[in-house]
Amino acid sequence: MNEELQNINKLSDSQLVEYFQDGVIARATGSDFNNQLYIEVRKKLLENKNIDELLPEWIKTKRTIDQFWTFIKGGYSTYQERRDFLWNEFAPLLNYLETKTTSPLDESIVFDEVHIHNQWQKALDRKQTEPEGAITLARTLIESILKHILDEQNIEYNDAADLPELYKEVAKSLNLAPENHQEQIFKQILGGSSSIVSGLGALRNKLGDAHGKSKKSIKPSERHSELAVNLAGTMAIFLFKTFKEAAKNN
Incomplete structure (x- = not known):
């Protein structure tokens, strides 16, 4: 676990967002995402003021993986619905971080x-x-x-x-x-x-x-x-x- 936490510190902003997205999708579709990793990555994302307004709103209130699980289970009944929701939630942020060409602005x-x-x-x-x-x-x-x-x-x-x-x-x-x-x-x-x-x-x-x-x-x-x-x-x-x-x- 300590090694994985250290590796997280080496990730770029886009890699960190992808890591978090993959983790919550895994949890939303029946696999695991370690609570400590969820907490640490969430903290890093919230501390990055450059992306604050592009973060999905639920990240700001779901402080643990169990809170996220309750939220996603209550809102979407099938795995595909959960995947689609989470992909859409992170798409604007990942477009901004990865391509920097989503608009002429x-x-x-x-x-x-x-x-x-x-x-x-x-x-x-x-x-x-x-x-x-x-x-x-x-x-x-x-x-x-x-x-x-x-x-x-x-x-x-x-x-x-x-x-x-x-x-x-x-x-x-x-x-x-x-x-x-x-x-x-x-x-x-x-x-x-x-x-x-x-x-x-x-x-x-x-x-x-x-x-x-x-x-x-x-x-x-x-x-x-x-x-x-x-x-x-x-x-x-x-x-x-x-x-x-x-x-x-x-």
């Missing part, structure tokens, strides 16, 4: 704002199977980055403000308003950026899952959600990098 945002990466990953995961949810999450991604920029600059705003209003404040602070530029091409691009943000808000209200729908409501397809998610990612990158550049120059 990884390079520019994730290392500082894990919660924004988490929103993006959820949108990517849902764009095919739950297009309405992906559209709503794409809109939330933009809202998060806009509010983050305003918070970092100590600019007050109405927390219930819609996307165009938030974007207007950010554009003003980062000199992104089209009227502040003389070159026609920049005025056109920045005007388009404003339209994209407004469009994402409107698309979410029309096709997202945040509001009740009538029988006549349009149901979005994967191409609609893919458009929303990709536009949200592109705008988030642009806004975040513009903010970082402005902060560097001040």
Whole structure:
């Protein structure tokens, strides 16, 4: 046991998550996972603040292997259901740790704002199977980055403000308003950026899952959600990098 505990200390973050995932799947499907190992690996995962928001919520409350067993046995009756649940629970975290290519936001945002990466990953995961949810999450991604920029600059705003209003404040602070530029091409691009943000808000209200729908409501397809998610990612990158550049120059 001591040797196995020592080996755990040599594992990378992704290897540690895989080790834990394999252990709980084993316990969930009739095999053993030593309680001391469960406790030690769980402790290491919780101490890693870089992955805190990507950890499955149940890890934070199930402190022993017996508590986990009671939780998984009560929630899922078959081995396959338990495997599927646990694979899905760890997928966003393992994608983040192993590939660092789950979204174009990884390079520019994730290392500082894990919660924004988490929103993006959820949108990517849902764009095919739950297009309405992906559209709503794409809109939330933009809202998060806009509010983050305003918070970092100590600019007050109405927390219930819609996307165009938030974007207007950010554009003003980062000199992104089209009227502040003389070159026609920049005025056109920045005007388009404003339209994209407004469009994402409107698309979410029309096709997202945040509001009740009538029988006549349009149901979005994967191409609609893919458009929303990709536009949200592109705008988030642009806004975040513009903010970082402005902060560097001040």
